[in-house]
Amino acid sequence: MELDPNDYRQALERASEHALDWITSLPERSVPPEIDVGGLLAAIDRPLPDDGADPAAVVDELATLAEPGLMAMPSGRFFGWVIGGTLPAAMGADWLVSAWDQNAAMRYPTPATAALEQVAGSWLLDVLGLPPESDVGFTTGATMANWTGLAAARAFVLDAVDWDVNTDGMTGAPRVTVLAGAERHTSLDLALRYLGFGAPTLVDADDQGRILVDDLRAHLDRVDGPVIVCLQAGNLHSGAFDPMRAAIRLAHEHRAWVHVDGAFGLWAAASPTLRPALAGVEDADSWATDAHKTLNVPYDCGVAIVSRPSVTRAALGTQTAYLIRDPADVSEPFDLVPEMSRRARGVPVWAALRQLGRTGVEDLVDRLVRNARALADGLRELPDVQVVNDVAFTQVCLTFGSDERTRAVTARLIDDGAVWMSGSQWRGQAVLRISVSNWSTDDADVRFSIEAVRRAVAAVDG
Secondary structure (H helix, E strand, O other): OOOOHHHHHHHHHHHHHHHHHHHHHOOOOOOOOOOOHHHHHHHHOOOOOOOOOOHHHHHHHHHHHHHHHOOOOOOOOEOOOOOOOOOHHHHHHHHHHHHHOOOOOOOOOOHHHHHHHHHHHHHHHHHHOOOOOOEEEEEOOHHHHHHHHHHHHHHHHHHOOOOOHHHHOOOOOOOOEEEEEOOOOHHHHHHHHHOOOOOOEEEOEOOOOOEOHHHHHHHHHHOOOOEEEEEEEOOOOOOOEOOHHHHHHHHHHOOOEEEEEOOOHHHHHHOOOOHHHHOOHHHOOEEEEEOOOOOOOOOOOEEEEEOOHHHHHHHHOOOOOOOOOOOOOOOOHHHOOOOOOOOOOHHHHHHHHHHHHHHHHHHHHHHHHHHHHHHHHHHOOOOOOEEOOOOOOOEEEEEOOOHHHHHHHHHHHHHHOOOEOEEEEEOOEEEEEEEOOOOOOOHHHHHHHHHHHHHHHHHHHO
């Protein structure tokens, strides 16, 4: 097979056309997929052909086969889970990252992506108000961002009791107590399992999911040995923030490492209006967030931030003859995350921040919160609807009088397809959960979505 530049040109032109067709269809299309996995497999699951195909024709075939199985996640009317859209500059940057095809693990062979990611990291620290000397690494998502921060924590607290986990492993190590709120996200539990910690010891939370400092104090007073405290910026259901200043000060008095899971809520620190709710978060030791949530860059892009670069490098770094380090002997990209081969995820972050600027990031975060509050205000006017959380950030949870009615309204809404809001279970009751994460959601989408829920309620009540 010989290189033919026209193959790239034609394939990319067809990809661009299909991508624009998809994006321009979002305002009008139904949000859910038209068919499920089984239906799609029935259409595409066949033996690999013996003969190859024209690259542009492959792109056409791919777009045609996939289209009915696509969820309109980038739509301004998609409020499921916590999934943002993609800013135009970030999407363009992501296409370039694929075309450049750089393995962004080392500074020396990939100076362009290394420099762009380093600047993106410094911009992130600036807009989030975190210590400027911190390490910033780009992971697949918040699960591995949490893993990265907690790997640094593990190395730090065990080193403090003269245990080298890199050499001696975890077998026979002093027990590390990990404290986390009762309403922490499951990705934190996964990261702890991956690191060999097992399940965390749970600290009581209030009715919005915020950790109770008095119970945290009681647990810390009982700890004998290394300890890690995990806090949360943005509860999955309420959007609420743990009391950062009091909890971090208390944890540090007990010589604990403090890690903050801020998958979507850490971005509140970028808004002068919302920042007071996170006061003191900058005093933690590590933080995790997702750029593909609130910042609206393409999947996948988590961000791991560690306040002590020497700890990150000691916990995650490696050295071998074929890995060429920068002569300046600074942290390499592979010192900051668990992957030694990866795409340059930080480049779309650079592009998103460059498109928005500081005031644009502030406006993005504030608009998401305004839209969440507008949805809450409009929906609580419907019959027997209760907004069960304080709308502290971008999450809204509703009940409709009973679990049975709530589930019925949720099912009807999803079946209707005009908007997507997912059901959940929170504090012992069924809820309709709304996450406002897309930069393109506007006032018209909010009004349209309220009417969609109104129709679902009317259909259930018959």
